[in-house]
Amino acid sequence: MKPFTLHDGLVAPLDRSNVDTDAIIPKQFLKSIKRSGFGPNAFDEWRYMDQGEPGMDNSLRPKNPNFVLNQDRYQGASILLVRQNFGCGSSREHAPWALEDFGFRTIIGESFADIFFNNCFKNGLLPIVLPKAEMDALFGLTEHSPGFRLKVDLPAQLVMRPDGHAIPFEVDAFRKECLVNGWDDIGLTLRHADKIREYEANRRAGQPWLFA
Amino acid sequence: MPKTLYDKLWESHVVHTEADGTALLYIDRHLIHEVTSPQAFEGLKLAGRKPWRTSSIVATADHNTPTTHWERGIEDPVSRQQVETLDANIREVGALAYFPFKDKRQGIVHVVGPENGATLPGMTVVCGDSHTSTHGAFACLAHGIGTSEVEHVLATQCLLQKKSRSMLVRVEGPLGRGVTAKDIVLALIGRIGTAGGTGYAIEFAGSAIRALSMEGRMTICNMAIEAGARVGFVAVDDTTIAYLKGRDFAPRGEDWERAIACWRTLVSDSDARFDAVVDLDASGIVPQVTWGTSPEMVAGIDGAVPAPEDFQDPVKREGVERALQYMGLTPRTPIGQIRIDKVFIGSCTNSRIEDLRDAATVVRGRHIAANVKLALVVPGSGLVKSQAEAEGLDRIFTAAGFEWRQPGCSMCLAMNDDRLNPGERCASTSNRNFEGRQGAGGRTHLVSPAMAAAAAIAGHFVDVRQLA
Numbered sequence: 001m002k003p004f005t006l007h008d009g010l011v012a013p014l015d016r017s018n019v020d021t022d023a024i025i026p027k028q029f030l031k032s033i034k035r036s037g038f039g040p041n042a043f044d045e046w047r048y049m050d051q052g053e054p055g056m057d058n059s060l061r062p063k064n065p066n067f068v069l070n071q072d073r074y075q076g077a078s079i080l081l082v083r084q085n086f087g088c089g090s091s092r093e094h095a096p097w098a099l100e101d102f103g104f105r106t107i108i109g110e111s112f113a114d115i116f117f118n119n120c121f122k123n124g125l126l127p128i129v130l131p132k133a134e135m136d137a138l139f140g141l142t143e144h145s146p147g148f149r150l151k152v153d154l155p156a157q158l159v160m161r162p163d164g165h166a167i168p169f170e171v172d173a174f175r176k177e178c179l180v181n182g183w184d185d186i187g188l189t190l191r192h193a194d195k196i197r198e199y200e201a202n203r204r205a206g207q208p209w210l211f212a
Numbered sequence: 213m214p215k216t217l218y219d220k221l222w223e224s225h226v227v228h229t230e231a232d233g234t235a236l237l238y239i240d241r242h243l244i245h246e247v248t249s250p251q252a253f254e255g256l257k258l259a260g261r262k263p264w265r266t267s268s269i270v271a272t273a274d275h276n277t278p279t280t281h282w283e284r285g286i287e288d289p290v291s292r293q294q295v296e297t298l299d300a301n302i303r304e305v306g307a308l309a310y311f312p313f314k315d316k317r318q319g320i321v322h323v324v325g326p327e328n329g330a331t332l333p334g335m336t337v338v339c340g341d342s343h344t345s346t347h348g349a350f351a352c353l354a355h356g357i358g359t360s361e362v363e364h365v366l367a368t369q370c371l372l373q374k375k376s377r378s379m380l381v382r383v384e385g386p387l388g389r390g391v392t393a394k395d396i397v398l399a400l401i402g403r404i405g406t407a408g409g410t411g412y413a414i415e416f417a418g419s420a421i422r423a424l425s426m427e428g429r430m431t432i433c434n435m436a437i438e439a440g441a442r443v444g445f446v447a448v449d450d451t452t453i454a455y456l457k458g459r460d461f462a463p464r465g466e467d468w469e470r471a472i473a474c475w476r477t478l479v480s481d482s483d484a485r486f487d488a489v490v491d492l493d494a495s496g497i498v499p500q501v502t503w504g505t506s507p508e509m510v511a512g513i514d515g516a517v518p519a520p521e522d523f524q525d526p527v528k529r530e531g532v533e534r535a536l537q538y539m540g541l542t543p544r545t546p547i548g549q550i551r552i553d554k555v556f557i558g559s560c561t562n563s564r565i566e567d568l569r570d571a572a573t574v575v576r577g578r579h580i581a582a583n584v585k586l587a588l589v590v591p592g593s594g595l596v597k598s599q600a601e602a603e604g605l606d607r608i609f610t611a612a613g614f615e616w617r618q619p620g621c622s623m624c625l626a627m628n629d630d631r632l633n634p635g636e637r638c639a640s641t642s643n644r645n646f647e648g649r650q651g652a653g654g655r656t657h658l659v660s661p662a663m664a665a666a667a668a669i670a671g672h673f674v675d676v677r678q679l680a
Contacts (some may be wrong), residue, residue, distance in 0.1 A: 015527075015533070016527070016530065016531060017527050017528070017531055018506050019405075019530065020506075021643070022625075022644070022647070022648060022649050023646065023647060023648070026648055026652070027625050027627050027628070027649075029625060030247050030275075030627065031276065031288075031291055031293075031294050031627065032290070033250035033254070033293065033297050034251065035251045035254075035255075035359075039603070044334075045647065045648045045652055049426045051634075054554070063664045065246050070583075073262040077357045078391065083527055084407060085406060085407040085410065085440065086406070087407060088406055088440065088646075089437075089644060089646060090341075090342050090625075091340060091342040091356035091357060092247075092248065092358075092359055092586030093248070093251075093324065093340075093358035093359040093360060093501075094359075096358075099503060103655055111407060111410065112406070113410060114353075114376075114410055114411065114441075114501070115342055115356050115357070115358065115437075115442060117355075118358065118361075119358035121362075122358060122360035122361070123360070132463065135641065151277045165442055171430055172232055172234060172374060172496075173230075173231065173232035174230045174231075174232045174234040175234075185360070185364055186259070186261070186363065186364050186368060189236060189364065189367075189368040189369070189370055189372065190368060192227065192228045192236060192370075193368075194371055195227050195228050195236075196227055196238070196264075196368065196369060198237075199227045199238050200238065200265070200369065203238065203240075205332070206471075207471070207474060208467060209332065209462075209467045209468075209470075210240050210332065210334075210335060211267060211549045212267075212308075212461060212463070
């Protein structure tokens with residue numbers, strides 16, 4: 001996994017609540033057996049005027065000029081602002097894959113759905129929860145200052161605005177350590193292989209029907 | 213100290229705890245389907261790792277499989293490749309059970325696990341599918357995971373987890389005639405919102421929950437995720453034990469007796485404390501119909517579509533405005549005046565035998581309305597299908613103009629050919645009314661099987677209590 005320490009990037013706003021993972025990456029693209037290449041179909045139904053299908057040349061498709069991420073000023077954005085309950089619905093990890101492939105490194109919002117939030121950390125994508133007042137201010141600044149950028153400092157747990165205002169955020173210590181170091185969760189867990197085997201042996205002895 | 217059921221399930225699976233409380237939880241049952249597993253198997257292989265315990269795996273193909281013309285196989289080459297990839301992966305690593313496409317026990321993974329007795333009380337159950345919460349009906353700690361976690365479970369038989377807060381949802385009192393488990397859970401989501409359960413593990417309790425069959429409890433736990441909670445569960449009682457007895461993977465003989473003794477402890481202690489408590493009065497719940505693009509946008513059949521100005525919060529107001537526009541609905545329209553084009557009875561929420569019986573009771577001797585272009589019944593599994601056929605339910609549906617299909621996820625998420633066309637309106641027994649969920653531009657209204665059947669007959673939503 002790509003480590004995440006400091007990130008400085010252009011900010012794009014998606015000012016709506018309850019953005020579900022069906023919207024982030026529609027089901028027809030879930031037929032792929034690969035992990036990559038989902039970026040061109042991120043937000044497909046909002047982003048394009050036609051109906052997307054796997055295998056289409058997305059560069060030839062008509063784009064929806066009203067969709068915020070299609071605006072020129074947000075091209076190349078790597079920080080996405082969202083509202084409440086972002087990533088709700090389906091557990092599809094294709095959603096963070098699509099966002100990461102689109103170019104986002106961090107998503108800042110008022111709240112996230114649990115499974116999506118968890119999936120982000122497995123893909124070097126940092127979800128940050130900030131209070132509503134801070135989000136309102138960030139949405140305002142993004143709209144009114146073209147080229148608005150933010151710096152995200154994961155080790156210091158700060159989102160830094162260009163005007164010097166630094167906003168602290170919470171992150172689980174263990175997740176932070178994994179992300180900062182780009183550690184592979186599986187490798188870490190396998191350090192406890194003996195404990196897992198011991199637990200398993202006890203469980204098998206006590207409740208053999210679970211192992212039938 | 214008194215413990216909640218959640219405490220008991222959690223503590224009995226902790227293998228190791230990190231300094232910040234992140235725990236390594238042991239996973240008893242790993243359910244696998246074709247959509248969220250190929251990258252996990254590939255990752256495992258690329259890293260040169262072996263699966264830890266393949267006897268924990270129960271696999272089936274459900275999301276992509278067609279529900280008609282099985283003799284033609286899977287015609288969409290991309291879908292076929294995904295299903296064949298699952299075949300190859302399971303053939304290579306092995307499993308406790310695999311129900312491939314066309315197998316007589318194939319079906320929706322959350323229907324197949326319980327009906328074969330592969331979901332047992334006290335288990336941790338995971339699957340790369342958010343509706344894994346379904347298995348909580350058996351007092352399991354069951355939740356959806358992403359593909360990276362599927363790989364993690366394959367490789368280590370464990371998952372890294374932070375403990376959630378606990379929520380008790382108490383539903384007391386008798387349910388009215390024609391009111392079902394689906395209406396309870398939709399009413400709950402209407403009350404607490406789609407993020408109301410985020411960060412919580414929900415225990416469903418109270419006399420109305422205890423009075424439900426296992427099918428009904430599965431419907432409720434299935435939609436815990438639609439309330440934001442990854443896990444929802446119900447304590448073990450006689451209903452749980454009676455359901456499991458004699459099922460293929462359930463224990464037998466001396467083990468059965470030992471298991472029951474163990475399972476009986478899977479209840480919250482009477483004086484256990486919860487971080488949040490929500491009370492619902494079952495007798496006040498009427499049949500529910502969603503009107504928007506989020507399951508929390510729901511009203512009783514006697515209600516009406518709201519207007520954006522009914523909502524104070526500007527973000528919510530805009531959300532409602534957008535939803536009404538997408539749904540093609542005018543504020544203040546009575547729910548009973550919304551006409552439909554299609555009907556879908558199926559999904560991991562409502563495709564079990566009891567659901568089909570409920571719908572058939574409404575349909576018997578009647579015919580779908582002229583404006584209903586397509587009414588589908590998609591049984592949750594091959595076993596549900598054959599049971600329904602043995603009871604003659606298929607003939608009731610087909611005589612009424614419904615199509616009787618092969619099992620699978622079908623039009624719940626429209627990965628196969630079963631889908632809505634742009635602008636089409638559907639009465640659906642599934643779990644999500646998101647934009648485009650049942651097909652780009654499609655409009656979904658979530659209802660119970662009886663309400664979907666009633667809408668099919670009337671051509672618009674109608675109170676099933678008046679039809680029967």
